[in-house]
Amino acid sequence: MExxxxxxxxxxxxxxxxxxxxxxxYKEAKRKAIELIKxxxxxxxxxxxxxxxxxxxDKEMMYTTLILSHNGCLKINDSLENKFKPSxxxxxxxxxxxxxxxxxxxxxQGIFEVGEVSEKNCKNEYPYAMAxxxxxxxxxxxxxxxxxxxxMSDSEAEDSSKENEEKDFADEVISKTKVEALEKAIKKYKxxxxxVGLILSNYExxxxxxxxxxxxxxxxxxxRLNK
Numbered sequence: 001m002e003x004x005x006x007x008x009x010x011x012x013x014x015x016x017x018x019x020x021x022x023x024x025x026y027k028e029a030k031r032k033a034i035e036l037i038k039x040x041x042x043x044x045x046x047x048x049x050x051x052x053x054x055x056x057x058d059k060e061m062m063y064t065t066l067i068l069s070h071n072g073c074l075k076i077n078d079s080l081e082n083k084f085k086p087s088x089x090x091x092x093x094x095x096x097x098x099x100x101x102x103x104x105x106x107x108x109q110g111i112f113e114v115g116e117v118s119e120k121n122c123k124n125e126y127p128y129a130m131a132x133x134x135x136x137x138x139x140x141x142x143x144x145x146x147x148x149x150x151x152m153s154d155s156e157a158e159d160s161s162k163e164n165e166e167k168d169f170a171d172e173v174i175s176k177t178k179v180e181a182l183e184k185a186i187k188k189y190k191x192x193x194x195x196v197g198l199i200l201s202n203y204e205x206x207x208x209x210x211x212x213x214x215x216x217x218x219x220x221x222x223x224r225l226n227k
Contacts, residue, residue: 001034001046009053009061020061025150026051029066032149042079042144048072052152065150070133073140073153082109084139089132100127102135113138115155130155 008017036044048071052064077084088106095101095116102115115135117127124130137153 001037003030003033003046003049003051003066005051005063011055011059011061013055014059018055018059018061020063021056022063023065025065026063029150032146032151033066042072042076044068044072044075048075050154065152067152067154067156068137068141068146069154070137073137076144076146077136077140080140080143082143084136084143085109089135100131102131104135104139109143111139111142113142 006020009020010016011018033044033049036042037046048069049066050069052067054062054064056062084104085106088104088109088111090103090105092101092103097118099116099118104111104113104115106112113135115131115133115138117131117134122130134153134155137155138147141147141151141153
C-alpha cells in the first residue's frame with residue numbers, strides 16, 4: 001500500500017514536477033494506516049486515506065501526513081464500543097472573534113474537543129454542519145488513538161492547506177521585497193555581482209533596505225573575512 005505516493009509531484013507554484021520527501025510524521029501515520037487496513041480494523045481501506053502535501057522552501061514536495069476522510073471517521077465511530085456521544089455536545093454561537101463552536105466534553109471518556117468555523121475558514125453555506133463535522137472527526141480520532149500518530153481528518157486538512165498557501169504567499173512577498181530593495185542598492189551604489197551575492201545570502205530584506213551607502217563595503221569585507 002503506497003497511498004498513491006510518487007517520486008515527483010507537480011508544483012503549481014513552480015509549474016513543473018519537483019522531488020518528493022517524506023516527513024517522519026507521514027511515515028508514522030502510514031505505518032499505522034497500513035496496520036489498520038491489514039488487520040481490517042474499523043473496516044477502513046486505502047481509499048479512505050489521502051496524502052497531505054506541502055511544498056518546502058527548498059522546492060521539494062513534502063508528504064506531511066495522511067488524511068482520513070470524514071467517511072472513514074464515520075466507519076471508525078460505528079466500530080467503537082465507546083462512541084461519539086451527541087449528548088456531550090454544546091453549541092457556542094459567539095466564540096472567539098464571533099466563531100461558531102461545537103464543544104464536546106465527556107469526563108468518562110476523558111475527551112474535551114471543539115469544532116469551530118468562521119468566515120475565514122469556512123466558505124460554504126453550511127457552517128453548522130462544518131463545525132459539527134470538525135468536532136466529530138477530532139473526537140473520533142482521539143477515541144481511536146489515531147490522532148496520536150499524526151493522522152488528521154479532511155476537515156483539519158482544509159485549514160492546514162490554507163495556512164500553507166498563506167505562508168507560501170507571505171514568503172513570495174518577502175522575497176520580492178528583498179530583491180527590490182537590493183536592486184535599488186545596486187543602481188545607487190553600483191555594486192558588483194560578488195557584493196550582491198554576499199549581501200543577498202546574508203541579509204534579510206528589511207536589513208538590506210536599511211543599509212546605508214558608507215556601510216556596504218564594510219559589510220562585504222566582514223562577510224568575506226567570516227566566510
